[in-house]
Amino acid sequence: MSTGRPTARFPQAHASTARYAKLSAQVRAAGLLDRRHAYYWGQISVWVTAFAAIWAATVLLPPSGWHLLLAAALGVVVTQFGFLGHDAAHRQMFASASWNAWAARILAGAFAGLSYGWWRAKHARHHRAPNQEGADPDIGPGAIAFTPAILAERRGAAGWVGRHQGWLFFPLLTLEALNLHVASVRSALGASRRTPWRRTELAIVLVRLAAFPAVAFLVLPPGLAAAFLAVQLAVTGVLLGASFAPAHKGMPIVPSTMQLDFMRRQVMVSRNVRGNRGIDTAIGGLNYQIEHHLFPNMPRCNLKRARPLVRAHCEREGIAYVEVGLLRSYVLVIDYLNHVGLQARDPFDCPLAADLRA
Template sequence: MSAPPPTATAARPAPTSDFATLTGIIRGAGLLERRHGYYAATIGLTLVVFAAGCVGFVLLGDSWWQLGTAVFFAVMSTQLAFLGHDAGHRQILRSGRANDRVGRVMGGLVGISYGWWMGKHTRHHANPNHEDEDPDLDIPILAFTRGQTLDRGGFVRWTAKNQAALFFPLLLLEGLSLHWTSVQAVWRGGIKGRRVDAVVLAAHIVVYLTAVFLVLSPPVAIAFIAVHQGLFGVYMGCSFAPGHKGMPTYTDATALDFLRKQVLSSRNIRGGVWVDFALGGLNHQIEHHLFPSIPRVNLRRARPLVREFCDQRGIEYAQCGLLMTYRHVLQHLHEVGAPLRAQDSAR
């Protein structure tokens, strides 16, 4: 005798979301486990190289060859920022408080408020490329969507109109912008760990400017700061921008689950381990956005698993070479500014 059919009140297994299924695959591969040895070696080596650069800076003294040292410190500042980024995502240690301590040390060495950055970056991860919620789309002198061009006037209209040509030159100011915005955030309050960040930022500014103007003559010191901060901004911008700029944006009217929201708004960059190093793992943007706490060194192993999963479900998985991704970014900026150029030419 066959069993009776289930009643309306019979318990049914809850449907498993695509993201939950993918999480099981990633966890089963052991990719969510901390990599303490890797980070101990990476942080230790980075700090040793940074300290050696500081010693070399003092020994070289007042020389125009210090502009080469400025290039070195631009690279090291970005590498330290990458480690602060990893700490903010709880990739390094198990305890959130311990990760925050590491992040604040890295932020102090670079001169960025960790509390401000954490708040901003957390909002970005929650809504990447959301036209109203992603703070990385809220840059007044640029327009990343056609809607943002509607309220542009004066100087910001000119920059938005010519933003493709201005993009890389404007990145020269990104380093100073990060420092200044950090100071403003600490001054205004409303960020986590404000007092600690205030002390750390003040110490960074005093030590940095004292060292530069004590060792170097004023002309060399000013040139050193310009090269250091300018190239730091370019390196940071070239590392973070390719992951999302030129990818689809969305609003609250767009119905996307977590997995599709993260994948469809992100772009990976092809390349070997040297690209991993140069971009701090941000070349695996899709995997990083899906699983922010995956240690940087595990992202490369997660990549084929995520791509296969997306292919099986017909989810577009975007990736391209390093130079091609900058082409996509510039092409997108050029297209967004087209209406402004057309309006001005019609006048």
């Protein structure tokens, strides 16, 4: 944000940097950035075992409606591999960048059918500028219009969908896993020749995407096999979408020309969801979204422990820290999506603007 008064910017920039540096020192001193190898090896073991058990039951049991319950369970497990791939891509698991990269390729690619290269590039842009128009791909054009500017361009049936998209949000999420698979393959096919391991990653994803239908149609009647795959995809899509949506949807949208310091940028456009052991597992720790955005490489299991430090620091610094219950977060998301084009206020009131004007 340019004010025409450069001498006024530098003191504020220095103060804002000091805010984050102080919090970062507290977090490091508490050991919250240390790797948690036992936790992650335990998580990998649990979900690999569950994955194998579900497929064993799918193959061994005679065809019946119980296979649809197995498909739903498989959708839950595949979602967990998506979360583990996310953690590895953020280098939360290992000290070695190479170990993290290969863990992400295997966990997300071989088990969830998601491209590590595509996810890393897209998600890195999101973390650099969350909820900023023109910078954050998570609020860019797509099936859902997340900003008034995008919605204003839609006419006819697309416009009607946009005006009612909050109510359509969860039904549309049943297609989200399919959308992610397509995006992963397209990204890998279009990757530059200089992209490391692009062919290997594409092969991993394609084998995974072919293996599920191949096994399903081999051991089940065609109709039941199709239903099995549809249920698994729908459950995975809903769980992934429902995990990421509460984090930023319905929080302030930052105009493309606005500049914010790192701490305010990450905290004021993020929303935490109050957790417990079940919610923490179901959402993959993403309910501690504020802590995750401030410390992306913090192991998932430490985010809850960092929460009191971050919240207290935000209170001292006068930075809004938003936290709600899970159901309330979905109400806010649905209401926001249904009213994207009806916002009567500016999308974001820069917290630095008042300081600089003063």
